[in-house]
Amino acid sequence: MEPRCDLHTHTYYSDGTLAPQALLARAAAQGLQVLALTDHDTTDGLAEAAAAAAQAGLRFIPGVEISVTWRGQTLHVVGLGIDPRCDALARGLERLCLARHARAREIGERLRRRHRIHGAYEAVQARAKRVLSRTHFAQFLVGQGHASGMREAFQYYLSRGAPAYVPGEWAALEEAVGWIRAAGGTAVLAHPARYPLPASTLRTLVAEFKECGGEAIEVISGSHPPKANQSFAAFAAKHGLLASVGSDYHGPEKPWVELGRLPALPAGCTPVWERWTGAGKVTGFSSCLGPRP
Ligand code: AMP
Ligand code: MN
Ligand code: MN
Ligand code: MN
Numbered sequence: 001m002e003p004r005c006d007l008h009t010h011t012y013y014s015d016g017t018l019a020p021q022a023l024l025a026r027a028a029a030q031g032l033q034v035l036a037l038t039d040h041d042t043t044d045g046l047a048e049a050a051a052a053a054a055q056a057g058l059r060f061i062p063g064v065e066i067s068v069t070w071r072g073q074t075l076h077v078v079g080l081g082i083d084p085r086c087d088a089l090a091r092g093l094e095r096l097c098l099a100r101h102a103r104a105r106e107i108g109e110r111l112r113r114r115h116r117i118h119g120a121y122e123a124v125q126a127r128a129k130r131v132l133s134r135t136h137f138a139q140f141l142v143g144q145g146h147a148s149g150m151r152e153a154f155q156y157y158l159s160r161g162a163p164a165y166v167p168g169e170w171a172a173l174e175e176a177v178g179w180i181r182a183a184g185g186t187a188v189l190a191h192p193a194r195y196p197l198p199a200s201t202l203r204t205l206v207a208e209f210k211e212c213g214g215e216a217i218e219v220i221s222g223s224h225p226p227k228a229n230q231s232f233a234a235f236a237a238k239h240g241l242l243a244s245v246g247s248d249y250h251g252p253e254k255p256w257v258e259l260g261r262l263p264a265l266p267a268g269c270t271p272v273w274e275r276w277t278g279a280g281k282v283t284g285f286s287s288c289l290g291p292r293p
Contacts, residue, residue, distance in 0.1 A: 005273050006259060007036040007061060008078055008190065008218065008246020013045035014065075015128075015135035017251030020045045024052035024060075026252075030260030034273060036061035036080055038246070041096040042131050043084035061276060064089075065190060066179070067096060067170035070205065073197065074168060076190035077214070078246070079180030081276060086183035092171060093179075097130050099169050104132040110164040111137070111157065117146060134158045135250070151255065173205075174212040181213045186275060188216040188244045192235075193228035206239050215242055216272040219265060222247035222257035233266035243269035 010016030011023050018026070020037065027035045035058050037049040046062045053060035061080050068075040082089060108121025124136040138153035147153035157164045171179070177187045189209055197205065206217070217239075218224075219232040236243045243265050250256045265271055 002264060002271070003033045003059070003273065003277055004031055004260065005034040005245055005271075006032050006247050006249070006262065007034070007063065007080055007188070007244050007272065008038050008065070008221070009035060009249045009259070010039050010065075010251075011037060011045045011049070013042055013129055014039035014131040015133035015250060017253060020049035021052045023249075024049060024056045024058060027259050028056035028058055030258065032058060032260050034059040034061065034277070036063040036078075036246070038063035038065040038078050038080075040065050040076075040131055040133060041067055041093050041100065042129075043082070043089070043093065044130060046084050059276070061273075063185070064093070064180075066093075066176040067168055068173050068176045069168065069170040070173045070208075071201075073195060074170060075173070075195060075205070077173070077176045077180070077209075078188040078190045078218070078244070079176075079183065079185040080188060080216075080244070080272065082180060082183040082185035084183070086179070088182040089179040092175060096170060097132075100132045103166050103168055104137075106166045107134070107137055107158070107164050110166065111141075114163040115146070115157070117141070117144070137164075149254070173208060177209065177212045177214050186216055186242070186272060187214040188218060188272065189214060189241075190218050190246070191221040191223050191248065192217055192232060193221070193224045206241070210239070210241070216244050217241045218246055219243040219269055220245040220262050222249065222262060226263075229263060230266055233269050236270075237268050242272040242275075244272045 011020050050060045064079045066077045111117040111120045123140045128136045138150045141147045141153040180187045217236050219236050220229050249259050
């Protein structure tokens with residue numbers, strides 16, 4: 001039987017709402033056996049999550065979701081099985097967190113100038129940990145009654161084309177993949193169905209991703225429409241990519257899907273977790289993150 005895996009989740013160390021302990025407890029309660037924590041641009045939650053996983057009896061994969069700018073488009077690359085002590089990775093993520101702070105200040109300015117909404121940056125800084133995200137601004141806007149829900153907050157204020165949208169200055173694709181590989185990890189192109197790219201551009205992206213060392217793609221994502229699963233299974237097989245599965249869980253609130261509800265990988269895919277669960281596979285990262293269950 002395939003292990004029940006979720007290789008893409010968030011905590012309050014980036015823009016999720018749960019603490020690592022609560023995430024792991026919930027994952028265990030939902031019947032998951034393998035869980036990766038992949039917070040945006042930070043590894044701050046990994047040690048707590050590893051300890052919680054050992055307690056909950058789950059196999060833990062330390063991860064990260066790195067923000068990338070590629071041809072003017074924001075992409076996400078997940079790193080799985082990373083060693084967070086790697087210098088190149090730590091320095092790269094520090095740079096992205098600083099860029100997030102500068103962007104957040106500018107988003108706050110735009111909300112003030114264009115919408116007469118005051119104090120957004122300060123409120124976000126007070127609420128968030130190291131990673132300042134548009135999600136925190138959306139939560140502030142909903143909390144203050146400027147939007148009826150997260151979807152509306154993004155649509156009216158924060159999404160590309162909206163008045164307070166500020167593009168991020170993220171890592172280059174080869175940088176993100178390079179940091180993940182330097183940290184001993186596997187690079188996964190996250191939620192490919194979400195990028196507004198024509199098929200030919202997506203093929204170019206995948207070719208470049210593989211050229212710089214990318215190895216896997218999310219075939220099943222909680223943020224994909226269900227019909228994308230089959231087509232990305234075929235896509236992964238055709239392009240020789242390992243297949244990953246991730247809910248992109250951010251917490252029990254809307255609009256995220258619950259942990260443990262994803263469909264199985266379609267036949268014909270090679271699961272990325274064979275890296276960690278296959279016979280004789282040994283990885284170095286667990287030594288710094290507590291014992292494996
Ligand atoms: P950032 O990395 O700061 O640009 O924020 C991107 C994050 O915002 C994503 O990781 C999602 O968690 C969240 N997000 C983006 N669009 C939406 C939306 N329409 N509704 C709710 N959350 C969103
Ligand atoms: Mn997010
Ligand atoms: Mn993402
Ligand atoms: Mn994510």
